[in-house]
Amino acid sequence: MFSCKTSPEVGGMGHSVKRKEDARFLHGKGKYTDDVKLPGMLSMVMVRSPYAYAKIKSIDKEKALAIPGVLAVITGEDLAQYNLHWMPTLLSDSQMVLPTDTVMHQSQEVCAVIATDRYIAVDGAEAVDVQYEPMKAIVNPYKALEEDAPLLRPDKEGQKDNHIYHWERGEREKTDAAIAAADVVVKERIHLPRIHVASIETCGIVASYDKDTEKMLIYLTSQAPHAIRTILALVAGHVGLSEEKIRIIAPDIGGGFGGKVPVYPGYVVAIAASFLIGKPVKWIEDRSENLINGFARDYHMDCELAATKDGKIQAFKVSTLADHGYTDSSANPSKYPTGMFSICTGSYDYEHAFAELDAVYTNKAPGGVAYRCSFRVTEAVHAIERMVDKLAAEIGKDPAQLRFENFIKKEQFPYASPLGWSYDSGDYKATLEKAMEMIGYDDYKKEQAEKRAQGKLMGIGICTFTEVVGAGPSKDFDILGIAMFDSAEIRVHPTGKALARFGTKSQGQGHETTYAQILAEELGIPYTDIEIDEGDTDTAPYGLGTYASRSTPTAGAAAAIAARKLKDKGKKIAAHLLEVSEDDIEWEVGKYFVKGAPEKSKTIQEVAFAAYTNIPPGMEPGFEATHYYDPPNLTFPNGAYICVVEVEEETGAIDVKRFVAIDDCGNIINPMIVEGQVHGGLTQGIAPAMYEGIVYDDEGNVLNGTLMDYLVPTAVESPHWETGHTITPSPHHPLGAKGVAESPTVGAPPAIANAIIDALYPLGIKHLDIPITPDKVWEAIQESKAKA
Ligand code: MCN
Ligand code: CUN
Numbered sequence: 185m186f187s188c189k190t191s192p193e194v195g196g197m198g199h200s201v202k203r204k205e206d207a208r209f210l211h212g213k214g215k216y217t218d219d220v221k222l223p224g225m226l227s228m229v230m231v232r233s234p235y236a237y238a239k240i241k242s243i244d245k246e247k248a249l250a251i252p253g254v255l256a257v258i259t260g261e262d263l264a265q266y267n268l269h270w271m272p273t274l275l276s277d278s279q280m281v282l283p284t285d286t287v288m289h290q291s292q293e294v295c296a297v298i299a300t301d302r303y304i305a306v307d308g309a310e311a312v313d314v315q316y317e318p319m320k321a322i323v324n325p326y327k328a329l330e331e332d333a334p335l336l337r338p339d340k341e342g343q344k345d346n347h348i349y350h351w352e353r354g355e356r357e358k359t360d361a362a363i364a365a366a367d368v369v370v371k372e373r374i375h376l377p378r379i380h381v382a383s384i385e386t387c388g389i390v391a392s393y394d395k396d397t398e399k400m401l402i403y404l405t406s407q408a409p410h411a412i413r414t415i416l417a418l419v420a421g422h423v424g425l426s427e428e429k430i431r432i433i434a435p436d437i438g439g440g441f442g443g444k445v446p447v448y449p450g451y452v453v454a455i456a457a458s459f460l461i462g463k464p465v466k467w468i469e470d471r472s473e474n475l476i477n478g479f480a481r482d483y484h485m486d487c488e489l490a491a492t493k494d495g496k497i498q499a500f501k502v503s504t505l506a507d508h509g510y511t512d513s514s515a516n517p518s519k520y521p522t523g524m525f526s527i528c529t530g531s532y533d534y535e536h537a538f539a540e541l542d543a544v545y546t547n548k549a550p551g552g553v554a555y556r557c558s559f560r561v562t563e564a565v566h567a568i569e570r571m572v573d574k575l576a577a578e579i580g581k582d583p584a585q586l587r588f589e590n591f592i593k594k595e596q597f598p599y600a601s602p603l604g605w606s607y608d609s610g611d612y613k614a615t616l617e618k619a620m621e622m623i624g625y626d627d628y629k630k631e632q633a634e635k636r637a638q639g640k641l642m643g644i645g646i647c648t649f650t651e652v653v654g655a656g657p658s659k660d661f662d663i664l665g666i667a668m669f670d671s672a673e674i675r676v677h678p679t680g681k682a683l684a685r686f687g688t689k690s691q692g693q694g695h696e697t698t699y700a701q702i703l704a705e706e707l708g709i710p711y712t713d714i715e716i717d718e719g720d721t722d723t724a725p726y727g728l729g730t731y732a733s734r735s736t737p738t739a740g741a742a743a744a745i746a747a748r749k750l751k752d753k754g755k756k757i758a759a760h761l762l763e764v765s766e767d768d769i770e771w772e773v774g775k776y777f778v779k780g781a782p783e784k785s786k787t788i789q790e791v792a793f794a795a796y797t798n799i800p801p802g803m804e805p806g807f808e809a810t811h812y813y814d815p816p817n818l819t820f821p822n823g824a825y826i827c828v829v830e831v832e833e834e835t836g837a838i839d840v841k842r843f844v845a846i847d848d849c850g851n852i853i854n855p856m857i858v859e860g861q862v863h864g865g866l867t868q869g870i871a872p873a874m875y876e877g878i879v880y881d882d883e884g885n886v887l888n889g890t891l892m893d894y895l896v897p898t899a900v901e902s903p904h905w906e907t908g909h910t911i912t913p914s915p916h917h918p919l920g921a922k923g924v925a926e927s928p929t930v931g932a933p934p935a936i937a938n939a940i941i942d943a944l945y946p947l948g949i950k951h952l953d954i955p956i957t958p959d960k961v962w963e964a965i966q967e968s969k970a971k972a
Contacts, residue, residue: 186851186911189705190773195712196705197919200856204712205696214436217388217405222464225390226255228454229305230473231294231312233287236321236547236884237336240285243295244313253304257312258457259295260284268456271419273513274446274663275521277348278340279550281452287316288336288510289549290884291476296453298465321547321884322346325484325507328544336510336545346545348512353526353603354538362499362536366490370574373486375953376563378479378507378548378878379871381555382896383691385438386474387448391455392464400425400455402432406719407444407689408729409434411666413721415447416455418664423459434719440691441868442554443478445515445731476889479548479878480555482507483563489571495581497590499536502528502567506543507551514552515731516559517661517668523559524652524818526603530568531612531650531822532590537602547884556868556929558653558732565649569934570951573645577945582629583646583938584620588613591648598915605652607820608922609912615846616648618910619824623844628828636946641831645939646824649931653923654737654819663728669814670738671725672746674703676807678796680789682707682714684743687727688735689719693925694857695735699743701853702919706747708774708788725810733821733923736853737914742813744918749809754791760800761786819914819922823847825935831943836962838874838940840903845931848910849924850917859907862928867902869932875901877955948972 190196208214245257260282263269273279282293297308322328322336328346337343363369390403406412409432417427437444454467469477483504490499506522508514516523522541529537555562572590576583591612592599599607620626628644635642658667671687684703688695695718700711718724727739751771758776759766768779777785786794795807828842845862852858875895879887888894895901913920933954940956941949947968952960 190708194704194708194710194774195701197701197851197853198855199701200854201697201701201711203694203697203857204700205694216385216436216438217390217403218468220390220403220435222390222392225464225466226298226300226461227302227305228296228298228457228465228467229302229309230296230450231309231314232473233290233292233294235287235316235318236290237319238287238316239319240283240287240294241315241317247313248297248308248311251304251308251311253300254297254308255300256298256457256461257295257308258282258298258453263456266423266456268420268452271447271452272664273511273550274515275512276518276664277512279449279511279513281449289547290886291473291549293449296457298457298461323546323548323880323882323884325505325544325546328546336547348508348543348545349521350540350542351522352538352540355536356538359499359501359536359538363488363490363501366498367493368575368579369488369490370571370578371488372571372574372951373484374567374570376481376483376566378482378551379555379876380475380479380878380894381441381443382475382894383439383441383443386469386471387444387450388468389451389454390464390466391458393458393462395462398424398429400430400459402430402455404432404434404451405437405444406432406434407440407691407731409689409719409721410687410726411663411728412447414666415664425459431722434689437691441556442480442515442731444691446478446513446553471891472889475894476886477549478513478553479551480553480557481563482551485563485567487567487571489575491575493579495575495579495586495589497532497534499534500529500568500571501538504541506541507546507548508543509548509551510545511550512543512552513550515554517655517663518665519660520559525560525564527561527605527650527652528564528567529601529603530565531592531648533592533596535602539603548880554731556865556926558651558926558930561651562930562933565647565930566934569647569649570937573938574950577950584616584625587616587646587648606817607650608817608914608916610650610820610822610848611910611912612648612822615822615848615910616824618908619826619844619846622846622906622908623826623828623842625826641833641943643829643831643939643941643943645827645935645937645942647931647935647938648824649822651821651927651930652818653733653821653926654815655732655734656738656815657817658814666728668728669812670727670734670742671810671812672739672742673725673810674746674750674808676709676750676792678793680709680713680792682709683717684714685717685724686739687725688730688739690730693730693735693861694854698853698857699740702740702743703747706744707750733925736921737819737917737923738813738815740853740921741815741918742811745813746809746811749811750807753807754788756800756803757791757794758786761794761798816916819850819917821847821849821922821924821927823927823931825931827935827939829939829943831940831961833965836958836965838956838958838961840936842906843903844906845928846908846910847924847927848912849927850912850914850922851920852909853921858924861925862907863905865926865928866905866932867897868929870902870936871897873933873936873954873956875955
């Protein structure tokens with residue numbers, strides 16, 4: 185167990201101090217991209233395609249340009265003159281900035297109208313006359329692979345069909361053989377549909393080019409400002425936008441959840457427009473533009489789990505078809521096109537596994553963007569956790585018992601998983617035991633038996649997941665060639681107060697508080713005396729940004745090590761001040777003292793002052809340190825979630841009675857912030873499980889592109905989350921911490937799905953795909969009754 189080393193006033197690790205950033209947010213003083221107003225700023229609005237697949241016959245700008253205040257209509261042809269009409273996606277596919285001849289999905293950007301204000305720009309966009317020749321859209325990814333399917337991406341050299349790539353991990357033959365020889369094999373096709381992060385703040389940019397200084401100042405709601413700057417320089421260097429001339433400032437962010445990692449076409453057009461016109465250009469998406477473009481997931485997974493008749497798991501195989509829309513815009517590391525999907529073997533110890541994935545083009549918006557997923561871990565965890573429950577049901581074993589019998593044991597860590605990961609640490613048994621105790625598992629089992637006897641539908645669902653977060657190591661992980669590590673830079677001022685800057689960027693995770701707590705833990709400077717700064721590429725050290733719950737595993741570690749470098753320098757200064765040898769100096773949080781004479785001491789603040797005023801001969805003045813941290817491995821948090829539901833047979837209504845979440849993210853920096861992250865993440869877990877899913881018609885139209893039709897759960901839909909934790913420190917992280925922010929979103933959907941399907945099991949219903957809505961349940965019940 186973890187015990188705090190610092191006082192609450194210093195506020196190091198383990199203290200639930202209040203978030204420093206909240207005063208600003210609660211007082212309405214957060215500064216978001218749309219709050220940026222620059223002199224002479226213009227507004228940009230996109231003209232979007234009503235069709236999912238169409239040839240553009242003509243674009244008539246005349247009427248739009250005739251509107252007073254409309255300054256320009258930018259088309260793909262205009263950008264083509266500068267070779268800016270295509271851009272790379274984060275996974276090295278290509279995406280149109282603006283089309284020159286064909287639109288590939290409904291709501292795709294067709295051209296951009298620039299005007300003196302947004303109202304005029306909207307009028308201008310409506311006045312642009314685009315003539316289309318609609319074509320038959322491919323919506324179903326299986327049909328996209330049929331032989332007579334039209335080739336969607338003839339622009340790609342060598343592309344002969346709509347197949348993007350094949351990926352595989354593990355041993356196909358051995359896994360197939362183990363499955364063929366097993367007593368029991370359960371199979372299922374599991375679909376995780378497209379969903380949208382639906383952050384409160386949509387995407388947006390203010391691009392401001394100064395022709396005299398040749399500097400491009402960009403305000404961008406971005407989770408990864410440094411990486412985006414590098415990519416922009418690589419894409420637009422040929423027109424003079426080189427990296428030192430680009431400054432990206434990511435101001436406050438109203439939710440990222442993965443949706444603010446990529447570069448969207450609107451960003452490039454706004455930058456190009458400002459570059460050409462020489463004035464600031466703002467582009468902010470409206471809600472529907474945000475909801476219809478860019479989604480997570482769309483994985484169709486064929487799963488097979490094999491076991492002995494008493495439930496010893498022997499092999500797992502999963503073959504996935506991934507619908508990426510018209511371009512693969514997954515924000516995944518380049519050597520991991522399917523992200524960390526190969527964590528799909530889960531928390532269980534068995535020998536044989538094989539995972540393969542085929543990615544395919546369809547006429548949908550670029551897919552594979554994230555939804556609080558740790559790089560495809562949600563999909564992986566859903567596959568294995570649904571299948572483990574299916575196996576339990578098939579052999580009539582309690583799903584908790586089945587898990588206990590198959591868990592990787594505490595002594596087996598570091599554990600080499602069959603698909604190539606080295607799990608760092610964990611105690612899965614303890615985590616599940618704690619969850620079962622907290623919810624009162626055995627009592628619910630009895631209650632369920634009684635309810636079933638009365639013909640009532642009650643279900644208990646478990647998910648015991650293993651997460652994988654914290655990329656690097658940079659030797660394995662890069663995005664478009666940019667290696668993944670992260671950074672911290674600390675400056676302690678003469679009065680002992682400090683400023684620390686990071687390569688990550690908080691979107692609501694509380695970094696201004698927790699990074700200060702890490703430094704407080706290491707240096708003993710109160711967390712309230714430490715300012716945290718992120719997101720400005722001109723001032724922050726280079727880093728890859730905040731996603732995949734990597735900030736604590738990477739930048740958090742960098743902060744600790746940078747602080748330790750400072751402490752080493754401080755020790756020399758303290759020795760000088762106390763007139764003893766360095767070897768005689770000891771450290772206790774916040775001060776140095778002479779071994780055996782604790783009354784002779786210097787505080788960190790006194791040492792900081794001396795660093796600028798009274799240093800030993802030959803030493804550099806100043807009290808600063810920087811560290812770029814390249815982790816030796818990822819961190820592997822885990823959790824045990826249990827959900828209890830009741831389903832009403834007449835209506836299909838689902839009532840989540842209890843939900844207990846026990847997370848193990850190693851040592852915790854701020855328990856309250858972690859709890860907040862878990863609450864938010866669980867709500868984003870119930871969302872895809874029960875409510876959210878983008879629906880397409882056969883023509884590729886999105887049928888729920890507004891928040892009237894796309895149900896984002898609020899406090900009303902959310903159950904009372906009950907949380908707790910176990911602590912297995914990461915052996916390789918300098919603070920023993922693991923990332924946590926996405927665990928709940930990864931773990932909750934299968935727990936909820938398992939509970940609902942368990943409730944319906946007496947009716948013979950053995951699987952439902954998420955979102956499991958009341959109408960889906962009702963239909964399944966009707967079908968099962970018709971069969972009976
Ligand atoms: N933390 C801690 N102790 C630990 C682990 C984490 O106190 N052992 C704290 C951290 O210090 C940090 C927070 O918990 O303040 C989350 O840390 P971490 O797990 O490292 O995740 P990141 O900071 O990298 O956040 C990214 C993650 C992702 S990928 C998505 S998606 C998501 C999420 O954060 N988007 C969010 N949570 C979000 N929360 C808000 N409010 N808004 C978003 O857009
Ligand atoms: Cu997968 S969503 Mo978060 O990694 O930014």
